[in-house]
Amino acid sequence: MDCCGLLTLQKEPVPLKSIEVELEVRDHVATVVSTLNYENKEDKPLEAVFVFPLPGDAAVCHFSAQIGQTQIVAEVKEKQKAREEYDDALSSGQQAFLLEESDQSPDIFSLRVGSLPPGESASIRLEYVTELAVQADDGLRFCLPAVLNPRYQPQDSEDPLFQVTSVPASLVPYSLSFSARVSSPRPVSKVESNCSLDPLQYLNTDQTQATVKLATGHKFDRDVELLIYYKDAHQPTAVVEAGQASAEPGSLMGDPVVMVSLYPEFPQSVMSSTASCGEFVFLMDRSGSMDCATNNTEQKETRISSAKDTLLLLLKSLPMGCYFNIYSFGSSYEHIFPKSVEYGEKTMEEALKKVEQMKADLGGTEILESLKHIYSQPCIPTQPRQLFVFTDGEVGNTKEVIDLVKKNSGSHRCFSFGIGEGASSALINGVAKEGGGHAQFITGTDRMQPKVMQSLHFSLQPAVEDVSVTWDLPKGSTITVLSPPITSLFQGQRSLIYAQLTGQSSEAAEGCVTLKYSLAGHPSENQLHFSLRPAADSGLIVHRLAARTLICLLEMEAENNQEKEEVKKKVVQLSVQSGVSSSFTAFIVVNSDNNKEIQGPLLHRDIPMPDVYRSCTSFVCDSAAMFEEIEAEDRCLMDFCCLYSMDGEFPPAKKPLRDPLLQLVSLQKASGCWLLDPALAAALRKTNEEVEKSKPEKASSEVWATILALIWLHGFKMDAKDEWELLAAKAVSWLSAQKAPSVTECVEAGNILLGCSVQKTALGL
Structure with a gap:
């Protein structure tokens, strides 16, 4: 096995020197201008190829090249014609620049800088516009994808033009500067980021305009994410x-x-009675990349462990009487039950045991076959199907996956979650949009749980x-x-x-x-x-x-239309007229003013992208069996293992302490109650004797235990209410059904025991 790929890349000069990005946000739409500065320091002319991500729903609308004092603006042309024009220009010694979208995924672009003479510089200007999605906390999310992980390519679907060259984030040889200007009819209350920012600067007294910059020294180990908050954001x-x-x-x-x-406002009378039925299908990514850390903190929680904790919360929050199943996928797929089963104590416990054993050990990210199997299962009458998809979103056949979801959109709603840096926005947004659901992205230090629980709230709303x-x-x-x-x-x-x-x-x-x-x-x-x-x-x-x-x-119509060529003509015509990119067109620039023919064969230089997989050290690679399991998307992990093994062993991974909230939640029964036992006392940070001794005489053990759990949630975890709200409501329903005579005494005694002052009405009792 070749372990020297990274060393070879380090020795090759990289002509891309810097990237400058200017963002302008107006209310909830954004214009992004990227300038890529190239310089050829070699003694032969170059062709530089850069494969990079953009937001999947971005409309690329300008592409130009500045060579010396000359600026040339690109034209939009049919893709094959543009490629031929580019090749012809290079073969005749002219400079040319080509920008095109991947055939397989609308969030991957390839930029070719052709015939850059020795000693010459060129600046490439790329502009796109995009909508900003609303997050769970009403923030508007902008993401500058600075990371493009290798996309898993199913067999027979490789696109040779879009192979990604990648290096560890610390070895990226070019710099990034980023600035943003935000304006809105409503005041900008704050701007947050997963990266270090300079302080927000307001440009006027009513705070409707502001600027912010990325602090110098960006490490390229994550996408650049901004969350923009306005006052009164939900105004039509x-x-x-x-x-x-x-x-x-x-x-x-x-x-x-x-x-x-x-922003539709639903009647309160309808919203107060959420659905108590449904078939909830959870589809979990178990490809090798899910073993990477979700963020760069010292705890190093992995994506798979965070997803497992989230499944625990979801399973505890489901309504009695619904149906559910859990699927997982990698190069193959598995399911916990042969078909969806009714939710109850026995099925919930069986599922949780299987979830606890899940590992990121199924190889590559082949989501298509698992989806086909799910859709082949007959729907359950009066139980509307809700599909939850968890993935780090690195697939090569994005359009095929989205198309399958669209074909089955009449039978279900699809809620999607992109986990970690480099997740494909085209895939995550596309399946949610076509599946009539909602998309969420979990990056940086985000907790997955509040975002997922918001989507569960949505799924429980009547369609x-x-x-x-x-x-x-x-x-x-x-x-x-x-x-x-x-x-x-x-x-x-x-x-x-x-x-x-x-x-x-x-x-x-x-x-x-x-x-x-x-x-x-x-x-x-x-x-x-x-x-x-x-x-x-x-x-x-x-x-x-x-x-x-x-x-x-x-484009979607062209995928499923017998008159594909006619629809394709319409796309090309609209793309050319509007100057907006499509999968059937490309931007082409030819420097025909250059009278001096460029001599000699071109050196080919791939511009590397940062690859966060190489920071993933949470596994041990000392057996040949592991190498057989890892598929195409995880080759870079193996490179890293080889390099690391030259210097010594992996440090032992620290097992993170169980989150106190999840510890308490894990003890709840499917019906909503808790049992009075030593495990509950430990979760409440009390001794079993203290808990038993404080129980009012007339209260049953289960009622006392359930009220204690509710008081602890309200007293110590109000900041995470989004995560436990549904399971607490289930507990309150269970208590109401018991018609227990001693609820007031239990609340009073529970407050004394736990050192809280939670009112009975606050608990919903």
């Missing part, structure tokens, strides 16, 4: 953007486009039915909706709609959009009135996001 809005003056009237780019953000969107516009104005129909709505979550406006209207004219739906048999509607006057200084952000939305719809 509509932005009308004027068309491009040079574009043809009646075309998407020539007409005004409106972007509507809706909306009969969703319709109607528009009321002045006479002479018409609207064409560009977004796919809304199929899923959740309390407090944003729904975005893009639409093209045609016809004339006065500047004072007003439009109205009405969202109607049925929820648990109750008809509801939300309405938004908005001005048709175009916003000032909005550029073409909304048009480009609308174009990207339409392109994605057409």
